[in-house]
Amino acid sequence: MIELSHIQRTFQVGDQTVHALDDVSLDIDAGEYVSIMGPSGSGKSTLLNLIGLLDRASSGSYRLNGEDVTSLSDIEQARVRNSEIGFVFQMFHLVPRLTAAENVELPLVLAGMDSAQREPLVHRALQQLSMTDRMHHKPEQLSGGQRQRVAIARATVTGPKVLLADEPTGNLDHKSGQDVIRILEDLNDQGLTLIMVTHDPEMGGRARRRLHMMDGRLHHDSDEDSNDDSDDAA
Amino acid sequence: MIRTTLHSADVARFSWGALSGYPARTLLMLLAMAIGVSAVVVLTSLGEGARRYVTGEFASLGTNLVIVFPGRSETAGISPSTMMGETPRALTLDDAQALTRSHSVRRIAPINVGSSEVSHGARSREVVILGTSHEMLAVRHWKLAQGRFLPPNDLDTATPVAVIGSLIRDELFGAQRALGRWIRIGDRRFRVIGIMGSEGRSIGVDVQETIMIPVASAQQLFNTESLFRILVEAKTREGIEPVKRFIIDTLQQRHQGAKDVTVITQDAVLQTFDRILGALTFAVGGIAAISLAVAGILIMNVMLVAVSQRTSEIGLLKALGASPRQIIVLILAEALLLSLLGAAIGLVLGQLGSLLIRQAFPDLPAYAPHWAVATALLVALVTGLLFSLMPARQAARLDPVLALSRR
Numbered sequence: 001m002i003e004l005s006h007i008q009r010t011f012q013v014g015d016q017t018v019h020a021l022d023d024v025s026l027d028i029d030a031g032e033y034v035s036i037m038g039p040s041g042s043g044k045s046t047l048l049n050l051i052g053l054l055d056r057a058s059s060g061s062y063r064l065n066g067e068d069v070t071s072l073s074d075i076e077q078a079r080v081r082n083s084e085i086g087f088v089f090q091m092f093h094l095v096p097r098l099t100a101a102e103n104v105e106l107p108l109v110l111a112g113m114d115s116a117q118r119e120p121l122v123h124r125a126l127q128q129l130s131m132t133d134r135m136h137h138k139p140e141q142l143s144g145g146q147r148q149r150v151a152i153a154r155a156t157v158t159g160p161k162v163l164l165a166d167e168p169t170g171n172l173d174h175k176s177g178q179d180v181i182r183i184l185e186d187l188n189d190q191g192l193t194l195i196m197v198t199h200d201p202e203m204g205g206r207a208r209r210r211l212h213m214m215d216g217r218l219h220h221d222s223d224e225d226s227n228d229d230s231d232d233a234a
Numbered sequence: 235m236i237r238t239t240l241h242s243a244d245v246a247r248f249s250w251g252a253l254s255g256y257p258a259r260t261l262l263m264l265l266a267m268a269i270g271v272s273a274v275v276v277l278t279s280l281g282e283g284a285r286r287y288v289t290g291e292f293a294s295l296g297t298n299l300v301i302v303f304p305g306r307s308e309t310a311g312i313s314p315s316t317m318m319g320e321t322p323r324a325l326t327l328d329d330a331q332a333l334t335r336s337h338s339v340r341r342i343a344p345i346n347v348g349s350s351e352v353s354h355g356a357r358s359r360e361v362v363i364l365g366t367s368h369e370m371l372a373v374r375h376w377k378l379a380q381g382r383f384l385p386p387n388d389l390d391t392a393t394p395v396a397v398i399g400s401l402i403r404d405e406l407f408g409a410q411r412a413l414g415r416w417i418r419i420g421d422r423r424f425r426v427i428g429i430m431g432s433e434g435r436s437i438g439v440d441v442q443e444t445i446m447i448p449v450a451s452a453q454q455l456f457n458t459e460s461l462f463r464i465l466v467e468a469k470t471r472e473g474i475e476p477v478k479r480f481i482i483d484t485l486q487q488r489h490q491g492a493k494d495v496t497v498i499t500q501d502a503v504l505q506t507f508d509r510i511l512g513a514l515t516f517a518v519g520g521i522a523a524i525s526l527a528v529a530g531i532l533i534m535n536v537m538l539v540a541v542s543q544r545t546s547e548i549g550l551l552k553a554l555g556a557s558p559r560q561i562i563v564l565i566l567a568e569a570l571l572l573s574l575l576g577a578a579i580g581l582v583l584g585q586l587g588s589l590l591i592r593q594a595f596p597d598l599p600a601y602a603p604h605w606a607v608a609t610a611l612l613v614a615l616v617t618g619l620l621f622s623l624m625p626a627r628q629a630a631r632l633d634p635v636l637a638l639s640r641r
Contacts, residue, residue, distance in 0.1 A: 053635045054553060075557040082555020093550045093638060097255035107554045109244045154554070 001026040001161070001193060002051060007060035009046055009216075017173065020046040021057070022216035028195065029208075030161065033188045035204035036197045038213035045166060046198045051195060052085050052164045053077045063159070082111050087117065088184070090167035092147045100150045101126065107158045123136040125153040128230040129183060145176030153181060156192070163187060165196040169203060196217030242558055249568040256540070259582075260572065263536050265574020267614055270526035275584025276609035277522045280591065281515030283600030288511060292504045298340075299500040299546045300477050302460055302464040302485070323494050324460025327389050329485060330499065333466055336458055336480045338473040344389065344449050344462040345369040345549070348456040350420040352445060356493040361402060362444045363419060365452020373467050376441060379431030381413045384448055384456055392450035396424035398444035403429050419445065420455050424446050449567075474499050518603075519606050529576075530617025537625040548629050549637025560632035563627035566619060575620025584610075 009021035020043045028034055036044040049055040050062070053069060062070045069080060094103045101122055108118040126132045129149040139147055148168060155163055165184060169177030181203060188194040198204045212220040252333050253260045304325045330344040346365030351358055364370075368386040371378070383397055396417060403412045405427075430441040453459060468477040478497050486493050541548065549562060556564075585604065591600040 025588075049635050052553070053640075075559065078552070078557040078560075080553050081553065087553045089638060091546075091638075093546060093552070093553075095547055097251050106551070109240065109248070110551065110556045110560060112239050112241065114241070115244070158555075207318055 001030040001065060002026070003061075003063040004051075005061050007042075007050065007062065009050060009055065010058045014131060019216045021050065022217050024060075024216075026218060026221075028193065028209070031187070031188070031191050032193055032195075032209055033207045034193075034195045034209045035207035035215060036211045037199065037201065037204040038194065038219070040086065040199065041138040041151060042213040044213045045215075048164050048166055048195065048197045051162070053081050066164045082115055083109055083158055084160050084162060086152075086163045087167045088148070088151055088155050088165040090138070090170040092144075092151045092171070094147055094150060094154075096139050099136050099138055100131060100142065100153075103134075103139070103150055104154045104157050107154060111158065112233075119158055121142070122153075124191070125157040126150075128156070129153045140177070143176070144172045145179055148172060148180050149183065152180070156187065160192070162193045162195065163205040167197065167198055169198070169200070177203075244565045245563060246302045246571070248564060252540075252544075252564075252568050253571060256543070259540060260510045263533055263572050264576045264579060265616065266527075266529040266532045267573055268530035268580035270522070271577045271610045271614050272584035272587060273525050273580075274519055274613075275524035275581060276587040276591070276608055278515055278519040278606035279519045279584070279588035279600040279602035280508060280598075281511065282603045282606070283588075283591070283595075283598040285508065285515060286599045286601075287597060288507045289504060292500060292507065297375075297500075298468040298471055298474055299483060300466040300468060300474060301498050301500065302481055303462070303464060303496050304460065307495065307497060314641060323489050323492060323603045324483075325464060325495065326459055326461065327453070328462060329488055330464045331389060332484050332488060333464060333481055335484075337478065338468055338470075338477045338480065340467045340469045341369040341373060342467070343367050343373045343465045344461045345465065346458070347462045348452060348454040348457065350455065351450070352402070352406070352417060352419050354417045356416065357406050358418075359402075359405060360467035362420075363452060363455065364444050364446045365449040365455070367449055368445055370446070370465070373465050375516055377431060379429045381428035383428050384446060385427075387448065390450045391448065392454055394422065394424045394450050394451065395448065397428040397430060397446040398426055399430045399440070399444050401442040402442075419447070422451075422455060424451075462478075471501070474479070474589025515603070515606075519609070523609065526610065526613045526615055529614070530621040533569060533572065534619050534621035534624060536630070537565065537622045540568075541565065541625045541629045545632060548632050549634040552632070552634040553638060554569075561630040561632075562623075562626040565629050566622055569618050569622030569626075570615065573615050576597050576618075577614035581607065581611070589604055 002028040004024055007021050007024040008019070011018045011020055021192065023208070025041045036047060046055060050057060057070060061068060064080065064084065069077065069210060072080065095106070098106070104122045104125055105118055108121060123132065126135050129152055133145065133150050134142060134146060139150070145166065161186065168184065169180055172180060184196070186195055196203070196207065204210055210222040211218060279517075287499050302325065304323070327344060330342055333339060339583070343366055348363050348365070349360060350363050352361040366384065367389055368384050369472050370376070371383045378397070379400055382395070384395065385393060387393060396419065398412065398417070402623070406412070406417060412429060415426050416423050417426060422449060430446075447455070449461070466477060466481060468474045478499055482495070488491055551561060551564070588600045590603055593596065
């Protein structure tokens, strides 16, 4: 489903060229549960952003669902992001002036969907995360765990195939963190491809497939498992 | 199923939310816009009021009017020499009579002016005396309050009758009946046959404070043959120019070829004033428009701050699948909403301001011209949008990765 081959991502810092990603090749099938671990600066977030089309590779090719997305225009990439990819951030990134429901609705608004069509989708996404009783609360009225639930509802409301989570538990206490991880794993059980960046070995160890990054390179891939539960995914 | 265009209702809702989410910023920008727009409205309404006031004053002099006065003057004004009557050759009643011999002339009214002691019983005062004729009433569009105007006699008939202004009546007669009574003007006696009301106020003359007598009587009273003015009314507006030429030719002939009169048309004076004041209004409006542009620049600055304030929000929108164009649309919609609101507030404030001016100076019809209101609104919207383009494009170019990682 995700096919990266010989991806290079370089930054120019002063007169030095920094290889944030150095010749990364990676295949991820639909329905996989992948964790990306490594020290900070190892390129794990860059890899996640690249998969999420928030960043462009300097060279190499990236195929998503068999389609080469490296050459897509900004508008087309935005459309793919909107419909195919869901993001969950460490900082939640909810819009503070909007209610939980309005935050969840945002991707559908950007997709140009009519409000009559949006409402059931928003409701279902919130229901799935047991947040319907808080749907009219502002983010400031919600706890960290609840905020992340709203953020997950927002990430899944468009029915994406891939969920990208960047340190989703980094800003939560242990209990809420466990809670959020379980929700993400439930979603993965339902067929959603889950890719999670974390520096916490305990969290990362839960994933069926674990990637270790070091200096922009894929250092270790626990690719010994056969992906048995990928059959029921689209 | 998925379209790239946003619903306008969603855009409006989102922009409104963004505006009300930052009340201080929004209020500041509304204030800037409102002050700009209201400045245009108030200043142009002042200018327009002055223009209309002056035009109205001239129109009250009478329509299709040509004014003849002795002495040559290059400019259409009153020089000291004409005031002093130091003219090479006087305008006479015969001259005035001669001016009626044209098909284009509807009527004429000669004017003689002097000042004299007027008394009734024990009361007396110094009054401006206008010697004129029956036609004067129609030429100047005056209205009588009581009685009759000067009788339609020949110009050289000196009848001892007087039409007095209402203020003179009050001062000489108090609450007593004035019509039919005799008053003394200088060393002669005149019978009061009419009273002028308040209708005849026009530049330079307040008929309420003058006394009008037949022109021949005035000539005797002041012992002079010469006239102060001859008012000539053309039959039509188009007739004004021919009448003017006719007057110049006729008087030149009568004065042995000397061009020693000045002929001005009310129209020309009116147009000149109209032009000057129109230009003034335009200039003042232009100055106000600059303040609008300043408001636009302010909007640009605040929008730039707004964009950097909301960096992570814009980054998030991008991550959620907003295209650069959608970001621009959202930011511009916010600016448009701001400008619209600010302009609307400014319009209300401006109209309120001109209302206050009208109440403080009832004579001044201080209404902002429609073109100024339209321009103010247009400039407000255009500057609001134009100056937000740069911040909007900057927002659209934001790198979502950087925007999201900022805390």
